[in-house]
Amino acid sequence: MENVSKEKFEQYLCERGDELDNAAHEFLCILAGTEIEWDISLIRRVISAAEEHLEHYGIPYCDPYHDEADGAGLGEDIICLEECKNPNCPLKMSANVS
Numbered sequence: 001m002e003n004v005s006k007e008k009f010e011q012y013l014c015e016r017g018d019e020l021d022n023a024a025h026e027f028l029c030i031l032a033g034t035e036i037e038w039d040i041s042l043i044r045r046v047i048s049a050a051e052e053h054l055e056h057y058g059i060p061y062c063d064p065y066h067d068e069a070d071g072a073g074l075g076e077d078i079i080c081l082e083e084c085k086n087p088n089c090p091l092k093m094s095a096n097v098s
């Protein structure tokens with residue numbers, strides 16, 4: 001197993017978050033039929049709901065995040081679904097970030 005540098009992972013985490021947020025916002029605008037205000041709380045709710053539905057249908061998704069088990073919100077452990085099929089996800093290469 002190859003180790004993934006923390007820097008590489010942080011970059012992916014940022015890019016992936018932006019990609020998902022932008023896509024969810026665009027989806028909401030299409031659904032509303034008009035350009036709506038950027039609302040990150042609404043966007044996150046849409047993403048969470050979509051992930052719940054994907055889980056229900058047994059479809060893995062890629063939305064990695066910091067393990068917040070330490071309470072600080074910036075845990076060293078990075079988590080993505082074990083079943084994640086995204087070939088660009090650094091976590092597919094290693095679960096260890098160094």
Ligand SMILES: [Zn+2]
Pocket residue numbers: 061062063064080081084085086089091092
């Ligand atoms: Zn992933």
